[in-house]
Amino acid sequence: MANIHQVAMLAGVSVATVSRVLNQQETVTAKTRIKVEEAIKKLNYEPNLLGRNLRTSESRILLILIPSISNPFYTEIIKGIETTALSQHYNILLCETDSNPERENIYYDLVRKKMADGIISMDPAVNIETLIKLAQTHSIIQCSEYAEDSGIPYVTINNEEAAYRAVKHLVKLGHERIAIINSDEKFLYARQRLAGYKRALAEHGINPRDSYSLYTHQLGFDYGKQAMKKILKLEEKPTAVFAVSDLLAIGALKEINQSGLNVPDDIAVVGFDNIDFSNMTNPTLTTISQPMYKMGSIAAEMLIDKIKGKTVESITLDHELITRESTSG
Amino acid sequence: MANIHQVAMLAGVSVATVSRVLNQQETVTAKTRIKVEEAIKKLNYEPNLLGRNLRTSESRILLILIPSISNPFYTEIIKGIETTALSQHYNILLCETDSNPERENIYYDLVRKKMADGIISMDPAVNIETLIKLAQTHSIIQCSEYAEDSGIPYVTINNEEAAYRAVKHLVKLGHERIAIINSDEKFLYARQRLAGYKRALAEHGINPRDSYSLYTHQLGFDYGKQAMKKILKLEEKPTAVFAVSDLLAIGALKEINQSGLNVPDDIAVVGFDNIDFSNMTNPTLTTISQPMYKMGSIAAEMLIDKIKGKTVESITLDHELITRESTSG
């Protein structure tokens, strides 16, 4: 495999000139450029990025930390990240952390060791102290889940308000016994969405009952199903359920269906995220739409700006309530 | 940020010795090693991978080409790839090609330019000539979709046999009017699955009807829905549908449900892949289970072996018929 020296030799110029041609600098004569380009073609030369990146101290690789690639919520964000990254000549290295600190550390090392230029973290279970420390020396953005006052810029939505709207929608439909399937309260979004849920209830003089607050370990389908199973065992069942993720909601939906009850007639269901599948279920799912693609795209832009040394501000994006069959008759 | 020279200086040794400590070579005295390790700690030194990789001519990055990250079939494979890659100190760079040759080329350049050590391609729409040419100089494995006699090693399942079993299952249940929702016949897997479908019919003396063969552009939900819409307009509707992907099947399911018909009583449905969602639908989906995680894991192993210069053989993995509600009453 040819290197820049051989190209220079064949073209009868110096390596500097070849490099200039490679980097589209304007100070090269047309005829010199042509000579060089011919040599490049003849030798089938491809510049070695390891050499270039070593010299310029960049890798043009962005690290994406997600807890699980199985959740379509994240894959949609990734699409946004990738498209934006690509347009600025960055590539994305995918890291499914499984919320496992060891795995996370392997990936942190990549940025410490200059193999990645920055990180977009979407893992709610991330060890935030480690992340904050790393952020002092490297470029990091949080996406979706974030830590307040950590100094790490983030892009997210207003979770409290979104949950408020979702639950308010149920209240308006006449529901008073509304359960929530939440995830672990150690996560900020879980606390925020719970707050929104409670605010909507309070506003209409409904007292939240403890038995209507369910917590799951993860956001998956099975967890939603299990939670719903518990709910269905209650003496006085709720007439509506708000789940903090579509996967949970779809699990709940399935459990309700299997128990012979009907959605939305017996129990209405609202989800959160608006993943593609929320429109494929039977019945389709009412949910809060997060601008996932945009979130990813903005996160990528923020990160690239940060890498370039600009100061970046955190952003809160709009959400939207999508009304579908699971709440309307 | 410190480099190996500064560490050597502080420890009072040469860079070679530091490098030896870094790479766990046994020829270093205990006391020298300790001196070096202390210097490393004191300076907070992290070896620069760009430097190392330039020297050793490797990047320890594997490229994963998938058509769409939205299809859970691929994300499950990716899990297998990532876990195996990680265990061998490789990282994965994710490339959603959207079956767009331009995008694909951007990523090919990464391996041409030494920023990636090899490629696992899962894109059925890949330009196979380009891939074959690239495979002459670089390590490439195909996963799931492949090209016969291309010389590129692959890991896949027996598509013909799998489709045969799926359709045979329907025949055994008494169905005679069985439609197939296939994807474009330019894909090998589409031709193979069609062949399996036809073989199962032929074996029971059923003549395939043209009106029962539908083709879609992509494997998504909407495409399945559209195809099913056409099927439902037929004079003589089929009593069963075999879709070559779960997403298509779920789309079909939705369309049948919406039309007021019942699955499986009016029309039975069989999918292909066994993605997680196939068990979340209502009714749950009978499908062919592909060993996605294992496929990914093996593909990664094959690729790493190939990178190391070993010769690798193509592998065909087992599949399984998963019977669920969409075919049984």
Next chain:
DNA sequence: AACAGTTATGTAATCCATTACATTAATACC
């Protein structure tokens, strides 16, 4: 103590491209 044989450490080349600075060539102007 002297020498051979090991073992540990050091020196310097190498991987490949970028770029500050030096030099040469080309153009402008009197």
Next chain:
DNA sequence: GGTATTAATGTAATGGATTACATAACTGTT
């Protein structure tokens, strides 16, 4: 034509590690 500018090209240092080969420091033996 000769000098002053400007534009094009070249030289060589640089980024940070690895490693073949050279050398120094031991260990063991007589």
